[in-house]
Amino acid sequence: xxxxxxxxxxxxxxxxxxxxxxxxxxxxxxxxxxxxxxxxxxxxxxxxxxxxxxxxxxxxxxxxxxxxxxxxxxxxxxxxxxxxxxxxxxxxxxxxxxxxxxxxxxxxxxxxxxxxxxxxxxxxxxxxxxxxxxxxxxxxxxxxxxxxxxxxxxxxxxxxxxxxxxxxxxxxxxxxxxxxxxxxxxxxxxxxxxxxxxxx
Amino acid sequence: xxxxxxxxxxxxxxxxxxxxxxxxxxxxxxxxxxxxxxxxxxxxxxxxxxxxxxxxxxxxxxxxxxxxxxxxxxxxxxxxxxxxxxxxxxxxxxxxxxxxxxxxxxxxxxxxxxxxxxxxxxxxxxxxxxxxxxxxxxxxxxxxxxxxxxxxxxxxxxxxxxxxxxxxxxxxxxxxxxxxxxxxxxxxxxxxxxxxxxxxxxxxxxxxxxxxxxxxxxxxxxxxxxxxxxxxxxxxxxxxxxxxxxxxxxxxxxxxxxxxxxxxxxxxxxxxxxxxxxxxxxxxxxxxxxxxxxxxxxxxxxxxxxxxxxxxxxxxxxxxxxxxxxxxxxxxxxxxxxxxxxxxxxxxxxxxxxxxxxxxxxxx
Numbered sequence: 001x002x003x004x005x006x007x008x009x010x011x012x013x014x015x016x017x018x019x020x021x022x023x024x025x026x027x028x029x030x031x032x033x034x035x036x037x038x039x040x041x042x043x044x045x046x047x048x049x050x051x052x053x054x055x056x057x058x059x060x061x062x063x064x065x066x067x068x069x070x071x072x073x074x075x076x077x078x079x080x081x082x083x084x085x086x087x088x089x090x091x092x093x094x095x096x097x098x099x100x101x102x103x104x105x106x107x108x109x110x111x112x113x114x115x116x117x118x119x120x121x122x123x124x125x126x127x128x129x130x131x132x133x134x135x136x137x138x139x140x141x142x143x144x145x146x147x148x149x150x151x152x153x154x155x156x157x158x159x160x161x162x163x164x165x166x167x168x169x170x171x172x173x174x175x176x177x178x179x180x181x182x183x184x185x186x187x188x189x190x191x192x193x194x195x196x197x198x199x200x
Numbered sequence: 201x202x203x204x205x206x207x208x209x210x211x212x213x214x215x216x217x218x219x220x221x222x223x224x225x226x227x228x229x230x231x232x233x234x235x236x237x238x239x240x241x242x243x244x245x246x247x248x249x250x251x252x253x254x255x256x257x258x259x260x261x262x263x264x265x266x267x268x269x270x271x272x273x274x275x276x277x278x279x280x281x282x283x284x285x286x287x288x289x290x291x292x293x294x295x296x297x298x299x300x301x302x303x304x305x306x307x308x309x310x311x312x313x314x315x316x317x318x319x320x321x322x323x324x325x326x327x328x329x330x331x332x333x334x335x336x337x338x339x340x341x342x343x344x345x346x347x348x349x350x351x352x353x354x355x356x357x358x359x360x361x362x363x364x365x366x367x368x369x370x371x372x373x374x375x376x377x378x379x380x381x382x383x384x385x386x387x388x389x390x391x392x393x394x395x396x397x398x399x400x401x402x403x404x405x406x407x408x409x410x411x412x413x414x415x416x417x418x419x420x421x422x423x424x425x426x427x428x429x430x431x432x433x434x435x436x437x438x439x440x441x442x443x444x445x446x447x448x449x450x451x452x453x454x455x456x457x458x459x460x461x462x463x464x465x466x467x468x469x470x471x472x473x474x475x476x477x478x479x480x481x482x483x484x485x486x487x488x489x490x491x492x493x494x495x496x497x498x499x500x501x502x503x504x505x506x507x508x509x510x511x512x513x514x515x516x517x518x519x520x521x522x523x524x525x526x527x528x529x530x531x532x533x534x535x536x537x538x539x540x541x542x543x544x545x546x547x548x549x550x551x552x553x554x555x556x557x558x559x560x561x562x563x564x
Contacts, residue, residue, distance in 0.1 A: 022290055
């Protein structure tokens with residue numbers, strides 16, 4: 001790969017470390033930034049600096065937050081008895097968009113993945129346990145991703161929480177609403193059949 | 201799917217090529233190293249999204265290029281089907297069927313099926329157990345594409361579990377114990393599903409295999425298959441308990457489908473150690489033929505037969521026997537040494553220097 005003048009190559013290397021950005025894209029973004037008016041480029045640099053300065057993680061649920069407490073934890077209208085456990089802050093956004101959930105969240109900041117050196121100790125599991133009693137939580141919804149690592153994390157948490165006498169639920173996996181059965185892949189349809197429920 | 205046309209762009213040695221196929225037998229003729237196998241590999245890629253030569257997908261992209269494209273047009277259940285697959289040197293490839301992009305490349309599996317015969321098949325008999333496990337799994341996925349998910353789940357679980365065992369370094373803390381229990385459960389789930397599927401497949405293959413051997417070798421012999429999976433008796437969960445100490449000491453998963461063995465015996469002796477080279481070749485051909493028949497039986501339509509330079513390795517008797525007993529289905533055959541005796545292709549393609557041209561079937 002061609003090596004550019006020092007600062008340019010530094011920028012390409014930094015961009016290349018971002019998720020989803022390969023060497024080609026890093027190069028394209030770097031040259032785009034070079035062409036940008038100075039003000040526009042500095043606005044981006046500033047936005048990054050401000051985010052790193054001001055935004056931290058909520059001390060309760062580990063969602064991103066501007067203070068010690070995030071907006072959701074600080075909202076008195078939220079149901080304190082139910083907590084929805086997710087892997088990442090962006091998953092909260094996804095659940096919030098549904099408008100179906102009125103409880104609070106807990107962000108694990110990852111999923112169990114020994115390959116990446118992530119075990120329960122690297123996740124915010126202890127912090128979740130510490131919340132249960134003081135907040136009077138009686139239901140935990142396990143909302144981790146439906147992949148191997150997410151399922152393993154859900155199973156781990158389930159085994160940990162069940163003996164404590166809580167109601168522990170796992171989100172269902174199934175068919176997209178508004179879709180056709182014939183277009184569903186076998187795996188998803190199989191799961192949907194497994195998780196079928198009686199009409200009331 | 202009945203393959204009608206194939207286009208290649210920056211695939212292996214081909215910058216650009218277009219090929220037409222006959223409904224019956226198409227022969228690809230040309231000297232060694234001209235690109236016959238590459239054509240086979242491209243067709244095979246559309247069936248399994250990987251190379252049957254066992255190389256990583258990056259190796260399929262022409263040197264100096266970033267992406268390769270394989271396009272195929274054909275007919276399936278009376279409908280025209282256009283499959284387009286893009287292979288990239290970095291990241292995931294993309295797949296379109298009739299110009300509609302598939303959400304997951306894996307959803308393509310089953311649209312086009314192949315049975316590949318190649319000179320490397322001898323390794324099925326002579327090689328290590330991994331070769332025979334791959335043979336079983338490839339046949340399983342060809343017969344029932346959704347098993348590909350079980351297979352890749354198992355792979356992933358094993359990688360995670362092995363990483364955890366290595367990290368434990370022989371010491372079991374409460375945390376390791378609780379996490380290991382979760383990976384055990386996942387291993388049991390995927391492992392038993394794959395183990396059961398393989399055992400069922402072996403039961404289906406066994407009777408077909410003996411008949412196939414008799415046809416290929418021209419003599420009656422007892423060819424038997426045995427799926428050795430000692431853990432299946434008491435269940436994988438129990439077997440894992442039994443090897444726990446060993447696994448922790450060695451930092452690796454020691455029981456499960458990834459350690460099972462498919463044993464092939466010829467007249468009650470292991471074919472791997474006791475059969476002659478010629479017998480081993482016949483056993484390998486019979487294994488491929490049996491898989492082809494089992495898949496045909498289960499799916500109702502025969503996979504495309506890809507015979508990659510197999511006749512160069514066979515004596516005339518075996519060549520003739522194989523040709524005589526190939527099931528009637530679309531077949532693509534490649535040869536560097538002209539046509540084997542008894543082969544009557546509807547279409548002959550000459551492959552030379554990265555180009556393919558139709559030739560008069562009479563000249564060969």
